[in-house]
Amino acid sequence: MKLVKEKLIDGDGKRRDGRTFDMLRPIKIDAGPLKNADGSAYIEWGNNKIMVGVYGPRELQQKHLQEPDRAIVQVQYTMASFSVEDRKKPGQGRRENEISKILSEALEGVIISDQYPRTAINVFIEVLEAGAGTRCAGLTAASVALADAGIPMRGLVASCAAGKIDGQVVLDLDKLEDNIGDADLPVGIIPTTGEIVLLQMDGHLSDLEFEKAFGLARDACMKIHELQREALSRKYFNEGESPKEDEPDGEVTS
Numbered sequence: 001m002k003l004v005k006e007k008l009i010d011g012d013g014k015r016r017d018g019r020t021f022d023m024l025r026p027i028k029i030d031a032g033p034l035k036n037a038d039g040s041a042y043i044e045w046g047n048n049k050i051m052v053g054v055y056g057p058r059e060l061q062q063k064h065l066q067e068p069d070r071a072i073v074q075v076q077y078t079m080a081s082f083s084v085e086d087r088k089k090p091g092q093g094r095r096e097n098e099i100s101k102i103l104s105e106a107l108e109g110v111i112i113s114d115q116y117p118r119t120a121i122n123v124f125i126e127v128l129e130a131g132a133g134t135r136c137a138g139l140t141a142a143s144v145a146l147a148d149a150g151i152p153m154r155g156l157v158a159s160c161a162a163g164k165i166d167g168q169v170v171l172d173l174d175k176l177e178d179n180i181g182d183a184d185l186p187v188g189i190i191p192t193t194g195e196i197v198l199l200q201m202d203g204h205l206s207d208l209e210f211e212k213a214f215g216l217a218r219d220a221c222m223k224i225h226e227l228q229r230e231a232l233s234r235k236y237f238n239e240g241e242s243p244k245e246d247e248p249d250g251e252v253t254s
C-alpha cells in the first residue's frame, strides 16, 4: 500500500492550526509557582506543559565532582509517563540523558558560576505534557527559574526551534510537523548579547534554508525574551513595569 504524506501547509500558506510560517504557538510563562524550590517556573507552550525547579547553589557532597573555581550546573530533564500518547517507560532514557546534557552545557555558558566554587546548581525540568519543542520550552523556563532563584546570569536564555515542513521553512514545529517534517533546528540564545548557547539540527537544510530557519528562531527568541521578562516582572515588580534595560536579567531581587 502506498503511503500518502499528510499535507502540513494548505494553499493559503496556513498550517493545520492556522499559523503562518513565522508564527509561534501560544506561550504562557509563570515565574516562581513552587514554594519549596529556590527558584521555579512553569511554562505552557502549545501543548507542552513543563514545570522547572531550581536548587542551589549548594555544596557538592561528591568531592570528585567539585570544581575549585566554579559551580557545576546539573540539569535533569524528565518526561512524566503520562506526558505522551504512548505511556513513556519511567526513568531516564537515552533521549532524556542527551537533552539533560545539552541543556546543562547551554546553561553553564550563561550562569556566572565562578561566584560559587565547589557547589552545584540543580535544575529539574519536569515535562508533564509533551507536544514537540520540549527542550526549547524547558530551557526557556529553566532560565526564568534560575533568575527566580537569584542566580546571577549574563542574561536570560530564550529558546525556540524552526524547521522545514512540506519543503518550506517554518517556525516552532508542532508534534505532527516534528514527526513527519523534513528538519528541526532548536536554537537557544542570550537575546541581550546575541550569543548562541544551543544549536542542534535534525534532518537536512540547505545553507539558505538554514539561514532562514536560524533567522526565524532568533527573531522568535526576542519575543520569548519579552515574555520571560514579563513573567519575572509580574512576580518582582509592579504589574506592567519591566526590569530596567541595564539590569542583568538574572539579578532580579525580591
Ligand code: CDP
Pocket: 084, 085, 086, 088, 095, 130, 131, 132, 133, 134, 135, 136, 175, 178
Ligand atoms: O520535545 P523536543 O522536540 O525537544 O524533542 P524530540 O526528541 O524531537 O521530541 C519531539 C516530541 O516527540 C516530544 O516533544 C514528544 O511530544 C514526542 N515524544 C513522544 O511522543 N514520546 C517519546 N518517548 C519522546 C518524545
